[in-house]
Amino acid sequence: EAQVTQNPRYLITVTGKKLTVTCSQNMNHEYMSWYRQDPGLGLRQIYYSMNVEVTDKGDVPEGYKVSRKEKRNFPLILESPSPNQTSLYFCASSLGGPTTYGYTFGSGTRLTVV
Amino acid sequence: AQKVTQAQTEISVVEKEDVTLDCVYETRDTTYYLFWYKQPPSGELVFLIRRNSFDEQNEISGRYSWNFQKSTSSFNFTITASQVVDSAVYFCALSEAGDSWGKFQFGAGTQVVVTP
Numbered sequence: 001e002a003q004v005t006q007n008p009r010y011l012i013t014v015t016g017k018k019l020t021v022t023c024s025q026n027m028n029h030e031y032m033s034w035y036r037q038d039p040g041l042g043l044r045q046i047y048y049s050m051n052v053e054v055t056d057k058g059d060v061p062e063g064y065k066v067s068r069k070e071k072r073n074f075p076l077i078l079e080s081p082s083p084n085q086t087s088l089y090f091c092a093s094s095l096g097g098p099t100t101y102g103y104t105f106g107s108g109t110r111l112t113v114v
Numbered sequence: 115a116q117k118v119t120q121a122q123t124e125i126s127v128v129e130k131e132d133v134t135l136d137c138v139y140e141t142r143d144t145t146y147y148l149f150w151y152k153q154p155p156s157g158e159l160v161f162l163i164r165r166n167s168f169d170e171q172n173e174i175s176g177r178y179s180w181n182f183q184k185s186t187s188s189f190n191f192t193i194t195a196s197q198v199v200d201s202a203v204y205f206c207a208l209s210e211a212g213d214s215w216g217k218f219q220f221g222a223g224t225q226v227v228v229t230p
Contacts, residue, residue, distance in 0.1 A: 033218070040123075042205060042220040043159075058217060090159065098218045099147050099209040105159040 002027045006091050006106035013081055013113055021076045021109050023091030031094040032074040033058070033103070034066065036087040043090065049074055050097070081113045117141065118208045120221035127196050127228055135191040135224045137206030143167075145211035148182065148189040153203040153223070162204075165189065196228045 004025045013019050025032065033048035035058075045058030049068040063085055065077040074093075078085060088110050092103040119138045127133045139148065150162040163173065165182050173180045177194045193200050206221040 035220075040222055042118075042120075042222040043207075045217060045219070048217070059219070088157075092159075099211060102149060102161045102164050103151075103159070103218070104161075108157050 002104070004091055004093050004104050004106035006089075006109050009107065009109060011109060011111050013111070015082055015113060016080050019078050019081060021089060021091075021111070023074045023076065023106060024072050025093040025104070026072065027093060027095070027104065028071065029093035029095050029104070030071070031097050032068065033092045033094075033098070034064070034074070034076050035090045035092065036060065037090060037108075038087050046076070081111075083113045085111065086113045087111060117219045118206055118221035120206055120224050122224045123222075124225040124227065127226070129197060129228055129230050130195050133193045133196050133200075133226060133228075135204050135206075135226070137189045137191065137221060139187050139189065139206070139208045141187075141208060141210055143210040147209045147211070149207040149209070150180065150189075150191050151205045151207065151220075153205065155201070159205075162191075193226070196226075198228050198230055201226055201228045
């Protein structure tokens with residue numbers, strides 16, 4: 001089944017403890033992106049990647065890192081999480097760019113930082 | 115600056131009523147793309163429609179229809195004869211083909227509540 005898989009689905013952590021949210025897609029998509037969803041703000045783009053080893057900042061990149069060493073994986077790294085990063089996170093992929101093909105989204109990761 | 119505005123935070127209707135969701139966007143690009151996504155209570159995001167800036171034809175897909183008007187920078191979405199399963203958050207999104215290519219900007223979303 002074609003899908004974007006995020007793990008974990010739920011995560012509670014403490015301030016300052018590094019964490020990684022994994023994202024993997026099995027559709028051979030070139031384009032991948034991370035979003036966070038907060039009430040009243042919709043989805044805001046954190047980082048995106050147009051291909052392996054090519055990443056760029058979205059609208060809210062502060063406090064996050066990403067890497068794209070393989071086409072299928074695009075992990076989101078929080079080196080030192082803070083409570084304002086408590087949010088619902090979505091990974092998404094697109095065959096050649098969301099402009100043309102739209103996105104396939106993962107199921108989301110609900111992160112709580114205490 | 116917010117490029118996609120969904121002014122309606124929540125709309126409540128009774129089943130079988132029609133509901134229209136407003137989306138106003140802002141861009142200087144002549145080539146851009148507009149999208150609607152649905153987020154049901156289960157949380158996943160489901161693609162509904164994509165429209166490019168050169169295609170102003172309205173579209174109908176079953177009970178869903180979209181009205182794209184460049185003159186007012188709007189891309190409104192209507193659900194006809196709403197059903198309980200239509201209860202969800204609906205997001206409008208903009209993708210620009212110019213310098214902002216690769217960035218995909220969502221509106222804040224409109225919660226639709228359909229009661230029996």
